Each structure stands twice: as structure tokens, then as C-alpha cells.
Amino acid sequence: MEIKASDVKALREKTGAGMMECKNALVTCEGDFGKAEKLLKEKGLAALEKRADRATNEGKIFIKIKDHTAILVELVSETDFVARNPEFIALGGAIIDRAFEKGYTEINDDLNSLVTDLATKIRENMGLKRLKVVKAASNEYITSYIHGDGAIGVVVKVAANPEKALADERVKAFAFDLALHIAAFNPMALDRSKVDAAHLAEQEEIFRKQMEVDEKMKGKPANVVDSILKGKINKYLSDICLVDQGFVKDEKMSVAKTMEDLGKQVGAQLSIADYVYFKVGQ
Numbered sequence: 001m002e003i004k005a006s007d008v009k010a011l012r013e014k015t016g017a018g019m020m021e022c023k024n025a026l027v028t029c030e031g032d033f034g035k036a037e038k039l040l041k042e043k044g045l046a047a048l049e050k051r052a053d054r055a056t057n058e059g060k061i062f063i064k065i066k067d068h069t070a071i072l073v074e075l076v077s078e079t080d081f082v083a084r085n086p087e088f089i090a091l092g093g094a095i096i097d098r099a100f101e102k103g104y105t106e107i108n109d110d111l112n113s114l115v116t117d118l119a120t121k122i123r124e125n126m127g128l129k130r131l132k133v134v135k136a137a138s139n140e141y142i143t144s145y146i147h148g149d150g151a152i153g154v155v156v157k158v159a160a161n162p163e164k165a166l167a168d169e170r171v172k173a174f175a176f177d178l179a180l181h182i183a184a185f186n187p188m189a190l191d192r193s194k195v196d197a198a199h200l201a202e203q204e205e206i207f208r209k210q211m212e213v214d215e216k217m218k219g220k221p222a223n224v225v226d227s228i229l230k231g232k233i234n235k236y237l238s239d240i241c242l243v244d245q246g247f248v249k250d251e252k253m254s255v256a257k258t259m260e261d262l263g264k265q266v267g268a269q270l271s272i273a274d275y276v277y278f279k280v281g282q
Helices: 005-015 019-028 033-050 086-102 109-122 163-167 169-185 197-212 222-240 255-266
Strands: 058-066 069-077 126-135 140-147 152-161 250-254 269-279
Touching: 005 019, 005 033, 019 033, 058 086, 058 140, 058 152, 069 086, 069 140, 069 152, 069 269, 086 109, 086 126, 109 126, 126 152, 126 269, 140 169, 152 163, 152 169, 163 169, 169 255, 169 269, 197 222, 250 255, 255 269
Parallel strands: none
Antiparallel strands: 058 069, 069 126, 140 152, 152 269
């Protein structure tokens, strides 16, 4: 039977398969467009299965904020070339839009099917690695920052009492700068109370062993050694805790002090309610 060039072209645009593959599929399916599309998709899935064990270390972070809710997605691929593909970028947005529409709070078969459709078309291993939903209360302002070409994404919530201070542009600017700060420094915890006790104990043991082999520490009284150890722990905590870090816009001022000073200016008590940090591949 005669296969129209327009049908071959339409099938190629829809599936991403080569011209000859599309023509052969239409011939095999006796011109039935739907069956030919299904056949090509099955072939694409088979090709994708062979690539399933290939590493997906590239990708992008996508974020959207709507109605006091933020959704973050990490979409991964084998190559940076595909991560820059307009269809890949559109897919990230489509996943977030579907999650908002359906109220999804975690990865599921529906969202994965969107990824599979593009993966079979491009024939490269890709996946939806993470999805996180962050909701803000009425007294919280939520904002986001995506670094570079989507390698890092941050969502941060700043709370205010009274909440009317959240309308102040200075508070909004601080929240955005805070998201930028988190992207740059990737703090391990919001404050000292959020640091895992087991991790802190392990770090203390590392410092203690380092001090035991340090020639400068030999012969020092136990109380002096304990004081130095305490100082090392405090320095470590100030390095890994967000509120103790030097603020990205003025490293001589801690995040906590910068926030306190801003609170006085806007007549409110400000605090960091929560934050989320995503980096591709982590």
C-alpha cells in the first residue's frame, strides 16, 4: 500500500523516530497511524530497557510556587545535552503542573509515565528522582532560587510576627538573598538544635583524636583541652548551621544577626521556618 509522506512526517514528529523507522512502522501496520505509533513506542521502550543501567548524573532542578505552595522536582538524564533539550525542560514544567493539578505530594506512576513518554522518544535513560512539596502558612513568605542552569534549587520560608511585615519588600528581598545564600553554602542544618546528635558526637571524636596526636596539645591540662575541644565544636557548628553562617551579602554579619536587624527595621520578629536544598546528583 502507498504510505503518504505527510503521515511519515507526522509520525516522526510525534515519536522522534527516524524517517525510515516511521515509514517501515506504517507499512508493517498497513497505514494505521495509531498502531504504528504503538509499535515505535514499544521499540523505544525496548531500547530504553537496554540503557536502564546507565548512570543519570545530569539533569535539572525545577521549582514552581503557587498559592503559598512550592514544588521542587529533580529530573535526571544521562547527558547534559539532553538536560538542555527544550523538550526535557518542558517536561520538568509539565511534571510540576500535573503535581499541582492532581495534588500529588510524591512521585507516582502518573508522573513517571510523563518521563517514560519522552525517554522513549529521545531514547535516553532519564528519571524523576525527587519531588518535594513545601507549604507556607499565612504568616510565612515562600520564595525560591535556581542557580546557574538548574544544577541547584532552593526553596526557603521566612516567618514574621506580625505577618503584615511579609508584604515589606525588604523582607522579600532578604528571603531571596537567603535562598541564594543556601545555594552557595549548603548548610547542613537550620540551627544547632537540628544537628543530628550522632553526627555531632562523631565529629567531636574526630577532633579529640586529632588533638591527641597534635604535639602542641601534649602536656596541656585536661580543662584546657576540653575548652579547646569545645571551641572547635562551636566553630564547626557555626560553619554548618544556617543561622550561624556569615550572611552571603555581608559575611561579617551572621544570618541570625542580619535577620534580627531587619526585624527591628520592619517592626516584626522574623525567623526562618524551613528550607529545602536540591542539587542534581546528590
